[in-house]
Amino acid sequence: MRVSIDNVVLLEPATEARVEGHLVIEDGVIREVSSSPGNNADIRIDGRGKTVIPGLIDCHVHVTAATADFPALRRWSPAYTTVRALTILSAMIRRGFTTVRDAGGADWGLAQAIQQGHAVGPRLRYCGQAISQTGGHGDMREPGDVVHDVCHCAAGLGRIADGVAAVRTACRDEIRKGATHIKIMASGGVSSTTDRLDSTQFSMEELRASVEEAEAANIYVMAHAYTARAINRALEAGIRSIEHGNYLDQSSCDLFKQHEAYFVPTLATYFALPKEGLAAGLHPSMVAKIGDTLDRGLEALELAHNSGVSIAYGTDLLGEMQKWQLHEFALRREVVGIANALRSATSDAARLLNMEGQVGTLAPGAFADVLLLDQDPLEVLDTLENLEQHLSKVLVGGSVVYSAN
Numbered sequence: 072m073r074v075s076i077d078n079v080v081l082l083e084p085a086t087e088a089r090v091e092g093h094l095v096i097e098d099g100v101i102r103e104v105s106s107s108p109g110n111n112a113d114i115r116i117d118g119r120g121k122t123v124i125p126g127l128i129d130c131h132v133h134v135t136a137a138t139a140d141f142p143a144l145r146r147w148s149p150a151y152t153t154v155r156a157l158t159i160l161s162a163m164i165r166r167g168f169t170t171v172r173d174a175g176g177a178d179w180g181l182a183q184a185i186q187q188g189h190a191v192g193p194r195l196r197y198c199g200q201a202i203s204q205t206g207g208h209g210d211m212r213e214p215g216d217v218v219h220d221v222c223h224c225a226a227g228l229g230r231i232a233d234g235v236a237a238v239r240t241a242c243r244d245e246i247r248k249g250a251t252h253i254k255i256m257a258s259g260g261v262s263s264t265t266d267r268l269d270s271t272q273f274s275m276e277e278l279r280a281s282v283e284e285a286e287a288a289n290i291y292v293m294a295h296a297y298t299a300r301a302i303n304r305a306l307e308a309g310i311r312s313i314e315h316g317n318y319l320d321q322s323s324c325d326l327f328k329q330h331e332a333y334f335v336p337t338l339a340t341y342f343a344l345p346k347e348g349l350a351a352g353l354h355p356s357m358v359a360k361i362g363d364t365l366d367r368g369l370e371a372l373e374l375a376h377n378s379g380v381s382i383a384y385g386t387d388l389l390g391e392m393q394k395w396q397l398h399e400f401a402l403r404r405e406v407v408g409i410a411n412a413l414r415s416a417t418s419d420a421a422r423l424l425n426m427e428g429q430v431g432t433l434a435p436g437a438f439a440d441v442l443l444l445d446q447d448p449l450e451v452l453d454t455l456e457n458l459e460q461h462l463s464k465v466l467v468g469g470s471v472v473y474s475a476n
Contacts, residue, residue, distance in 0.1 A: 079118025085418035099468035126169025126440035128420035131385030135176035140352030160192030169440035175201035175228035201254035242284035258301035278308035324378035337387035341365035351390035384416035401456035439469035
């Protein structure tokens with residue numbers, strides 16, 4: 072299949088360069104940017120007056136989290152969870168996200184369904200179930216519960232592993248099931264009832280074991296961590312991607328750079344949780360944990376940006392709050408500017424995912440995951456946060472998966 076998007080302005084986020092011409096796509100891959108329309112095109116798309124950018128990348132999603140009530144999610148049928156996930160995935164496409172990295176819940180079955188064309192959704196990178204210590208952020212038992220459901224075929228976001236041997240086994244099991252990365256809970260969190268936000272979780276030996284197992288499989292570890300103490304332990308253990316990080320400090324930024332690690336703030340969820348968390352199923356005790364996390368998250372983003380830390384786009388939204396996925400651009404724009412915010416969701420995110428040159432770019436050889444917009448997002452600064460109003464078409468692998476017309 073040969074597709075030509077004609078008479079269009081192509082915006083490359085990595086360099087902010089703009090080229091007028093014709094984007095030629097063949098067999099799902101960008102072949103060239105030409106000064107003349109592509110020859111023998113099977114499909115022609117009139118791009119006159121439009122701007123093309125690479126499809127967006129969200130590096131922290133939970134596509135199976137159709138509710139913020141995690142204990143309830145653990146009791147759902149996998150079939151029911153999948154149907155709900157398909158609705159979430161298709162909505163992400165309509166917001167312009169063509170690649171997402173799941174942080175707990177999605178598995179090889181969802182990824183395969185999308186890859187084979189049985190479902191419409193972004194390219195899906197997944198860790199399977201996130202790994203938590205007993206009483207950690209992935210342990211969703213109430214304080215009075217004793218037995219933990221260990222059936223990992225059930226719906227849910229996390230699994231329990233205590234001790235180096237158990238962590239290795241859990242990592243190997245998720246790798247066996249095709250995980251593109253490992254997720255480990257390195258601190259307390261908002262959506263768990265039995266831990267504190269400022270706690271550290273897992274021993275250094277357990278953290279290092281997860282890194283060793285991931286690196287043996289040529290993948291990497293992402294870690295949930297809030298405080299500088301938790302973040303620094305994870306970075307010192309060799310973890311490549313730190314999620315949330317609202318309470319990092321300068322020592323954390325220095326370690327990010329030393330270890331060439333990535334920071335993935337998830338500001339949108341701290342915007343949405345106080346407004347809609349209870350209605351979405353969040354336990355009242357968890358809402359009280361939110362506190363000043365948004366303000367501190369904005370401060371952390373500014374410090375990391377000014378320190379030269381590599382930063383990728385993430386949102387971590389749950390249930391009906393996933394509608395705020397694009398609002399992350401509005402929050403980041405005020406701190407780092409729109410060009411940096413866009414790079415965090417394209418070229419910078421692609422590097423984190425080890426997909427540089429494949430996604431997040433319009434360069435020849437990349438997957439033809441592109442968005443056709445009615446205005447230039449670097450010239451009209453609120454375009455990205457209101458993208459659904461300006462999105463004409465979404466192509467994934469050269470196929471039109473969404474059209475506003």
